[in-house]
Amino acid sequence: MDLIPRSNVVHKLEKRNLLIAINCIAALSIFFFGYDQGMMGGVNGAQNYYQDTMHFGHPDPVTGSPVIDNTLLQGGIVSIYYVGTLVGCLVGGWFGDKYGRIKTIALGAGWAVLGATLQTSAQNHVWMIFARLINGWGTGILNAIVPVWATETAEHKSRGQFVAIEFSLNIFGVVVAYWLEYGCSFYTKGNGSFVWRFPIAFQIVPLIFLFAIVWIFPESPRWLVKVGREEEARYILGRLRGETGEDMGKAEAEFQDIRNIAELERKTASRTSYWSMFTGIGSGKLHTGRRVQLVIWLQIMQEWIGIAGVTIYAPTIFRTAGISNTDVQWISGLNTITYMFSTLICVFTLDRIGRRWTLYWGSVVQGIAMALAGGLTTAGQSHPLGSSAAKAYSSGAVAMIFLFTATFGATWLTVPWLYPAEIFPLEVRAKGNAWGVVGWSVGNGWLTLLCPVMFKALKENTYYVFAAANVITIPMVWALYPESNQRTLEEMNLVFAADSIWNWDAERNFKILKEQNPELVQAAQRGHSVLDPETGLPARSSVGRNMSLDVNAMQSRHHDDIIDEKQTFKHG
8 A cells, every 4th residue: 555654553563453553552642631630639739839839828837738728729720721621622623524633643742742841841820821721732632533543443342442441541640640749749858849840741751752653553544535535544444454364344344334424424414613513503314413412411420420529639538538638648549549440340341231331330339439428528527536436437438439439430431532432423523522522621620620619618518519410410321322332433323313312212213224224334233245246346335325314204215116116017
């Protein structure tokens, strides 16, 4: 394949080895994402940072714990990052659909390097706010495009597993951030600027490596089909799926499905701007507006069930539970290790029980854990500080936080990032995933801004807010979110073709459309060859003439065909 440079790994690796290589690069980006999130928990606790540089707090003269004088400034420095991710994801989605997935990843990595450099050298809170805004922009670009690249190259039967593995690396980033900051806190007894500047600078290393190496990786074959570079797309699919033995015909079948659905999307949807997507104007039976609302609210609820508070304000949460300042940091770090290992559960269950059931059991356990954490903390504070009863209740509250974090890692961590990359049409997939990042940015920014205020005003009652949010997600997912597990990316257009917002109507409509459009998506799913038995050449479906996402139109067309057949028989 002369169109793809010889240095590209697609010429050297194939099938599972190529998929693993692609997901390692995707995981590197997601590692940075996790590290960047976990980093601020330790930075906020560095005395030189909060007292001497940012001027929003002072250490308690007795315990040495940070006392925050300006909670709005502390929360604002953290949350402004999510304004950057919101802008960055919209830029990344547009750029990714126009110029490809690889160039967008490189753009995001380069922009994030600039933001991390500015954060490292910050001299005051104004400097830090602008630096985090820029860094957030780079993160938003990467978050908008990397899950799309990963899902578009993976097979539909193992798509969830690969993305779940990537998010194990995401939490590994959180773990590295916590323990690196814990180690730095002993340098010069935790008083110098190195304690917080070095952890911020550390993220530059993986970002530079990502920028340098992503150029030798293959572009998404689905994006290549979309822009008319079909020869390259077919070659990359062949390398991803294999061309010999029992794999014969799989790549060609998937290629035909992608080409068919791309043509159908161009015929169905007339507008692809962000505004048109948000409102659903011009999307026809693709119902893009409904998909946008689903991914935005799934990401917002991911943060409001409590994880944003636990990740960034873990030290505050453990202090609220009665843990001493000297023990807070290592307990927070231990919690992140539990969090990381829990993500491995999702690797083995996500493609087995599906996205919906993963969210169900996660919400139930998380809601119970948060409610018990609130109750145990309240009970502990009703006893004298340091008493055996207070210690017992505090230990129970900490155990509930550990249980919550582990359950989140096994369930809600991955699905809200995987789902947006699965359900959008090829024509706007990067933009669609960007809407998911918008929801994450809104949810995170909103919550991290309010968290210091909530913990100060509500104290342990904040846990009940998170518990209630978990309860709300159960009927929300049940009624509104169709299953995407074990379905090809192309099939999802049929799933969302129903005019009703309810999941049961979508499933009923999907079954009908699947029967009416057998050649549209079934070849790749069943692994059937789509070669013409007489010529040995690919048999391309006549999409424009035969296929539709409108059940009534197909039934009417079928009725007309029956009448034509009867008339032909009569005249014959």
